[in-house]
Amino acid sequence: MLHAEHLTKRYGRRPALTDCTLTIPAGRVIGLVGPNGAGKSTLLQLACGLITPTSGTLEVLGSRPASTAAHLARVGFVAQDTPVYASFTVADHLRMGARLNPSWDQALAERRIAQVGLQPAQRAGRLSGGQRAQLALTVAAAKRPELLILDEPAAALDPLARDGFMRNLREFVAELGASAVLSSHLLDDVERVCDHLVVLSGSRVQVAGDVPDLLAGHHRLLVPRDQLDRLPAGVEVIHVEHADRDSRVLVRAEGGLPPTPWPTEPVRLEEMVLGYLTRAADPTAARAAVPAGEVRR
Numbered sequence: 274m275l276h277a278e279h280l281t282k283r284y285g286r287r288p289a290l291t292d293c294t295l296t297i298p299a300g301r302v303i304g305l306v307g308p309n310g311a312g313k314s315t316l317l318q319l320a321c322g323l324i325t326p327t328s329g330t331l332e333v334l335g336s337r338p339a340s341t342a343a344h345l346a347r348v349g350f351v352a353q354d355t356p357v358y359a360s361f362t363v364a365d366h367l368r369m370g371a372r373l374n375p376s377w378d379q380a381l382a383e384r385r386i387a388q389v390g391l392q393p394a395q396r397a398g399r400l401s402g403g404q405r406a407q408l409a410l411t412v413a414a415a416k417r418p419e420l421l422i423l424d425e426p427a428a429a430l431d432p433l434a435r436d437g438f439m440r441n442l443r444e445f446v447a448e449l450g451a452s453a454v455l456s457s458h459l460l461d462d463v464e465r466v467c468d469h470l471v472v473l474s475g476s477r478v479q480v481a482g483d484v485p486d487l488l489a490g491h492h493r494l495l496v497p498r499d500q501l502d503r504l505p506a507g508v509e510v511i512h513v514e515h516a517d518r519d520s521r522v523l524v525r526a527e528g529g530l531p532p533t534p535w536p537t538e539p540v541r542l543e544e545m546v547l548g549y550l551t552r553a554a555d556p557t558a559a560r561a562a563v564p565a566g567e568v569r570r
């Protein structure tokens with residue numbers, strides 16, 4: 274679905290994405306998470322061809338993004354501010370969608386408009402933020418793209434609408450064999466709907482992979498503080514949290530965790546993401562917390 278090699282984007286001197294190498298398989302719902310300014314919108318805008326890389330390469334559905342009209346028709350994009358045309362009615366938006374998109378699904382569009390309680394005659398400029406988001410998402414979905422790119426799609430939706438939207442998204446992807454990539458700060462949503470995760474921080478990919486593989490490859494060890502220097506070789510320390518006598522150590526052990534004398538716990542997705550984000554914010558902290566140099570990045 275997406276393949277990036279050494280992808281870099283700078284705005285002037287400011288890096289927004291640095292040396293990202295990433296392969297994302299098709300048929301997934303991909304969650305893109307990271308703090309403000311991490312580079313999420315930049316990656317999504319590169320993926321739909323709105324901006325071009327400073328260096329490196331990016332292929333989406335096998336070609337350079339937006340390389341032809343036919344390629345554009347295969348990708349749907351909803352930007353973070355869910356843009357709609359203020360003077361157009363809801364029905365005008367559907368008419369515009371039908372004119373511009375060869376695979377337009379009018380039945381899907383009308384069904385969704387009714388489901389979310391929008392009136393065809395309402396002007397988009399008079400809709401609430403959440404209703405505008407629903408309209409923009411409907412236009413993107415009714416295009417029937419092979420890849421739906423959504424920048425924080427649920428940010429403006431109320432909890433019920435968010436729940437419905439996330440469920441629709443899964444059905445849409447399953448029914449069409451499509452892929453969707455969405456950025457979000459809502460780790461609960463990501464955990465519920467995404468089967469592939471990319472964690473970005475400080476313009477770099479921190480970790481990426483299918484969620485079950487990521488969960489299977491990370492563990493929490495409860496290690497007495499005076500034994501932190503005995504962590505087995507072959508595990509990468511992501512985050513260390515000290516208590517009085519013990520430390521809770523989040524480790525990555527992709528080939529399986531080597532036998533250790535200490536209790537281990539499975540890791541939740543949210544803990545794993547937070548571990549990577551904390552490490553990215555202060556890369557020296559995890560290294561300093563473990564004395565014997567078993568920390569590898």
Ligand SMILES: Nc1ncnc2c1ncn2[C@@H]1O[C@H](COP(=O)(O)OP(=O)(O)OP(=O)(O)O)[C@@H](O)[C@H]1O
Nearest residue numbers: 284287288289307308309310311312313314315316
């Ligand atoms: N058009 C632009 N001109 C200059 N700098 C930009 C521009 N767009 C983004 N940036 C910078 O690039 C970096 C990444 O921004 P980006 O919008 O991709 O982050 P993000 O992860 O989507 O953040 P958020 O979660 O706040 O939406 C930031 O430092 C930002 O200031």
